[in-house]
Amino acid sequence: MSSASINSSAGSLADAPAHVEKRRGWLASVVHHALSRWGTRLSLAWIGLVAFCAVFAPFLANSFPLLVKIDGHWSSPAMTHLTAVDVTLVIAVFSSIVILNFKGLSRLAQAGIFLVILLATLTIAHFVIKPPLVRGYEEYRELKQEGRVQAMLPAPIPYSPSDHLKDQFDFTHPQPWAPSGSHLFGTEQNGEDVLSVMIYACRIAMSIGFISTGIAVFIGIIVGGFMGYFVGWVDLLGMRLVEVFGAIPTIYLLLAFCAAFERDIYMVMAIIGLTGWTSDARFVRAEFLRLRGQDFVHAAIAAGLPLRSVLFRHLLPNALAPILVSASFGVAAAILSESVLSFLGLGLPVDAASWGRLLNQSVGQGGGFHLWLAMYPGLAIFLTVFSYNVIGESLRDALDPRLNPQ
């Protein structure tokens, strides 16, 4: 991928003699090396599962049945209650699979086509898809009890995350309910099914992880790139900025931001991105410092290329692998930050489906302890953070020339 790379395919030659004839770029060889570990593969499998749950959430957990026959008529309440975001996610996944199978296109063109499709779908879906505003989650349960339902295909988990089980309200047996046959992971304080909330929470985890890391990496590349390329007083100034942001403990900075700004998901993403860019900037700076003296950079400058081109077309592709390491740890940190904020009750709005919010409810005011509210969401946060850390770690090992003799 990186045309100017000098030590291309060196890493893969040593350990994969079967692929000797296949030459890879530096980045590709690093990724290949990292993927050869089973720990990385397991981590990717878990992240894949989380991503699957995030995309297909309404088909996995829904109070509305997927298919139902009422008074002789078939209908799909789950489909009519899909939101624009639900539809966009599914279309995005299928279109990305199709695009990746077009071999003739370059990666950049593929990414461009994907972005265009994504934006177009989102815009169209936003205007076309108008799900009913009032959602009677108990409607089909009541219809079934009345005996008007002849046939029904419910979702695997027949509860939506904001379904408060109003029809099953019980004075003698207050919420939260312990796990049982109908609620595998139990319910939380408001009667929401924990498993269904956890499935929808995958969306928040994935989107916060990627978008806030994207923001952080973007700022990190700009600041770190300028520091590493220009050196001198730009570097001095930039390092002070990095130091300032690094000195205030991230969580205090996050809390201060949360105290000042209104709480919605986009704000939380922006805040986590704004507080997390320092390590990316350090990485990019170190890489640019190393590369700026090399011949291909001098050649690019001598050819009269504009600064934009030197920085982002010649230097950046060669610094991508370390950025990948830093971004991988960054995603873990961002997911953790979001769940800490939700745990403290200061992050997302209180009705958002988030793992941290469930964890928050596990220790009651009176000293009671709801194991299922601590166990499953905590395990989900842990596994996700652990997976990204394992991936980051193996990418770093793959980059390390000492561990990886050429």
Added chain:
Amino acid sequence: MLSYIVRRLLLMFPTLIGVTVIVFSVMAFAPGGIGAALRSAEGNMRAEDRKKVEAYLNKRYGLDKPKVVQYFRWLNQVSPIGFKKDEEGNAAGFGFKPPDLGESFLRRQPVIRVIAEALPPTLFLNLLSIPIVYGIAILSGIYAARYRGRTFDVTTGSLFLGLWSIPTMWSGVMMVGFLSSVDYLHWFPTGGMHDTLSAYMRFLPSFAADGFHRGWLLDSIWHLLLPVTCLSIGSFAFLSKLMRSSVLENLQADFARTARAKGVSDQNVLLRHVLSNSIIPLITVAATILPGLLGGSVIVESIFSINGMGKLMIDAIYTRDQELVMSETLVVGIVSLFSLLLADILYALADPRVSYE
């Protein structure tokens, strides 16, 4: 050495100013500006306090002035060196003065007094965890490096990466739930740093006519065991890995080979020659560990209800006590800056190869 410390102190000033700029701009560029949060908390206040808030905001920040002027006005008040003012607000010379961090209207006392009460528990928790974290990391790092590739090395390698990824809040909640909750084991208290009666206890455990008294020391240990475990559980993984690679590197260095060649035993090579050189990178990374520990104590304090800086911060956000939030971020930033300074000085002391002249 002295000149290095002085130079390092001078370098700290721009960073310190940067911290104040960030803290101020977070509040100043929030929707509604600097007074918005405080005014929105007026519902919780008494009538006479509300009038005071308006007068206070105008006097402290000069809200009709541009943001830059507001910043310098605020900076002058929070810094211990600045322009002094007399009762009428006229300038009365330049010099040392008590820093004025503002007024907490909801608590009806100066912010600086609130923070002075909350800082010791947090510092205490952190000072207690640092030796534990470093002790475990150094010991396990040496052991893993010495028996490289054996069971201990491999298990701790993956186990510590796992421990590192355990969210502090999860381990905290599980500990409180299983070990403190009345529903389960109830071995430990659910919160606080001391028993309510700890002031009347003797220092050491004792036996009296009415049975065993655990005493102040044992009571504190009993209360602090879970929070400190919870705080340190994630940190030693990273350090231990660093220690391991650093010991491995030094064991292969020329000076270690020379020592072995002149007949020093393996044990002494490790303990006398390699160990002291291997600890140096651990001191350098204190720069990333210390802010992390301070941050981790926010979660620990809120789970174990310890009245430290973290819990105060969260309470302040819930009650929209903006002056408290602002000052607290500033104070934590300064504390962390000073601990980084300390780490830098320790580094210079530990590594004679580094010359700062």
